[in-house]
Each structure stands twice: as structure tokens, then as C-alpha cells.
Amino acid sequence: MARSILLINGPNLNLLGTREPHIYGHTTLADVESDCRNTAAKHGCTFDAFQSNHEGAIVDRIQAARGQVDGIIINPGAFTHTSVAIRDALLGIGVPFIELHVSNVHAREPWRHHSYFSDKAAGIIVGLGVYGYKVAVEHVAENFKELKKDPKAAL
Numbered sequence: 001m002a003r004s005i006l007l008i009n010g011p012n013l014n015l016l017g018t019r020e021p022h023i024y025g026h027t028t029l030a031d032v033e034s035d036c037r038n039t040a041a042k043h044g045c046t047f048d049a050f051q052s053n054h055e056g057a058i059v060d061r062i063q064a065a066r067g068q069v070d071g072i073i074i075n076p077g078a079f080t081h082t083s084v085a086i087r088d089a090l091l092g093i094g095v096p097f098i099e100l101h102v103s104n105v106h107a108r109e110p111w112r113h114h115s116y117f118s119d120k121a122a123g124i125i126v127g128l129g130v131y132g133y134k135v136a137v138e139h140v141a142e143n144f145k146e147l148k149k150d151p152k153a154a155l
């Protein structure tokens with residue numbers, strides 16, 4: 001069976017392409033998602049993308065992915081530095097995840113250096129710009145194990 005991949009983007013990443021382009025570049029989130037979908041398809045994987053500016057909505061989407069996906073790629077945006085709830089959701093569903101940041105958070109303000117996700121992530125991609133998303137999809141597609149899908153697991 002094909003692997004399935006879920007991409008989650010947190011707050012303000014809907015503004016990719018127009019938001020601080022000197023930091024985040026000129027590519028829109030729609031373009032990122034469609035590029036990821038094409039990359040996933042080339043590897044025979046199914047792909048879904050979700051973006052929200054709301055912490056609880058991200059927690060709900062992660063919970064709904066329980067038993068449904070083999071890997072999650074998440075850019076938690078500013079929630080990287082604050083959210084125990086999103087961290088707990090990822091750990092609660094037992095799906096491996098890649099943490100991704102478009103910018104090199106370690107070269108920015110000191111408070112961006114701490115992440116609630118890095119110690120639990122299967123891998124971390126930082127500072128590759130939006131190219132990092134494609135790398136993440138290729139990595140999950142090639143290297144993550146297929147988990148058993150549980151039809152009853154979705155909320």
C-alpha cells in the first residue's frame with residue numbers, strides 16, 4: 001500500500017510569498033502544497049495539506065490523522081516556540097513527524113532557537129527555504145515505514 005503524507009502549516013504560513021519575503025521568499029503556500037503533492041505522487045504516495053492560524057484546529061487535524069497517515073511534515077510557525085498542546089497531539093497519535101522551518105531559526109532571535117518539537121522529531125529541516133518542503137516529502141516517501149491503517153481511528 002502507498003504511504004500517505006500529511007503536511008501541516010501553522011500560523012501566518014498562509015501568507016508565504018508576501019510575508020517578509022527577504023526571510024521567507026516569494027513562493028506561495030498554494031505553490032508549495034502543489035509541488036509537494038506532485039512530489040508525493042511521483043513516489044506513489046497520497047498527500048494532504050492543512051494550514052491553520054489556530055492552535056486548537058491544528059490539534060484537531062493531528063488527532064484526525066491517527067491511524068490514517070504514515071508521516072507528518074509540520075511547520076508549526078510561531079507555535080514552534082510555545083505549543084505544548086501541538087507537541088502532545090503529535091506524541092499522542094504516535095505518527096512520526098518532520099519539523100520544518102523555511103528560515104534558519106538558529107540565526108534569528110534567541111527566542112526562536114527553542115522548539116517544543118525538535119527532541120521528538122524524526123528529522124528537522126531548517127533554513128532551506130521552501131525547497132525544504134520537497135526534501136521532507138521525498139524523505140518521508142522514501143524512508144518512513146508504512147504504519148498499519150486503522151479505519152476506526154479517524155475522529
Ligand SMILES: O=C1C[C@@](O)(C(=O)O)C[C@@H](O)[C@@H]1O
Nearest residue numbers: 012075077078101102103112
Ligand atoms: O512563523 C514562523 C515561520 C518559521 O517556522 C519558519 O518557517 O521559518 C519560523 C518561526 O520562528 C516563525 O514564527
